[in-house]
Amino acid sequence: MKNISHLDTFIFDLDNTLYGADTGLMDQMHDRMGMYITRMMGVEAAVASEMRHRYWKQYGTTMAGLVAEHGVDPDHFMSYVHDLDLAGVDACARTRQYLEALPGRRIIFTNADNRHAERMLAHLGIRDLFEDVFDVTRVGFKSKPAIESYHQVLKTIGAEGSKCAMFEDSVENLRPAYDLGMTTIWVTDAQDTHDFVHHRTPNVLTWLEGVFEHDNSTSCGNEPRENENPQGRRHPA
Numbered sequence: 001m002k003n004i005s006h007l008d009t010f011i012f013d014l015d016n017t018l019y020g021a022d023t024g025l026m027d028q029m030h031d032r033m034g035m036y037i038t039r040m041m042g043v044e045a046a047v048a049s050e051m052r053h054r055y056w057k058q059y060g061t062t063m064a065g066l067v068a069e070h071g072v073d074p075d076h077f078m079s080y081v082h083d084l085d086l087a088g089v090d091a092c093a094r095t096r097q098y099l100e101a102l103p104g105r106r107i108i109f110t111n112a113d114n115r116h117a118e119r120m121l122a123h124l125g126i127r128d129l130f131e132d133v134f135d136v137t138r139v140g141f142k143s144k145p146a147i148e149s150y151h152q153v154l155k156t157i158g159a160e161g162s163k164c165a166m167f168e169d170s171v172e173n174l175r176p177a178y179d180l181g182m183t184t185i186w187v188t189d190a191q192d193t194h195d196f197v198h199h200r201t202p203n204v205l206t207w208l209e210g211v212f213e214h215d216n217s218t219s220c221g222n223e224p225r226e227n228e229n230p231q232g233r234r235h236p237a
């Protein structure tokens, strides 16, 4: 069983974390980003794709690059790219049940905007489980992985990093969380490990099952295991 007794705050990314990457929603979003750049800048699709990647790498998000280099209105960009068809995303009753059972408050921390976050959380049927939703406007558009945004969240909710867990599919967003003392959970199908990742899991539900059903099979072994041998017996003292 994963020991979560030191935690009182559970911070979740939204997209590709609280629903699966296999829903294709991020592909829809990336397509719309490309279409936005194509239309607004009057460039070919290939150029738009290159700009999207370059700004994402250089500025942390595509939007930050468009704002910095082209003076794009963030609100206009956000409402365009988040005009998504949610039909491929299903609510999960078991995830809801386990989220509700977590012994602490639940927070959303997303690089998307509030309209998308509220719409998606309502679609997933879990909006009422979250005490607060931090979108990109709540952190002054200094989105993850900018350390200022993590400080802003912790300060606003009055939380200590060491008592927080953070769930994320974008691994680079977990490094600042780790630096602030949080327990980090990487939601991914990848097999690589990072020294700032405490747990790795294919989805949030699997991790939560490991908490409530005494299964530690999703741990990537970056913190001391409770049981060091296959039979689960502790070594003699």
Ligand SMILES: [Mg+2]
Binding pocket: 013, 014, 015, 016, 017, 168, 169, 170
């Ligand atoms: Mg995400």
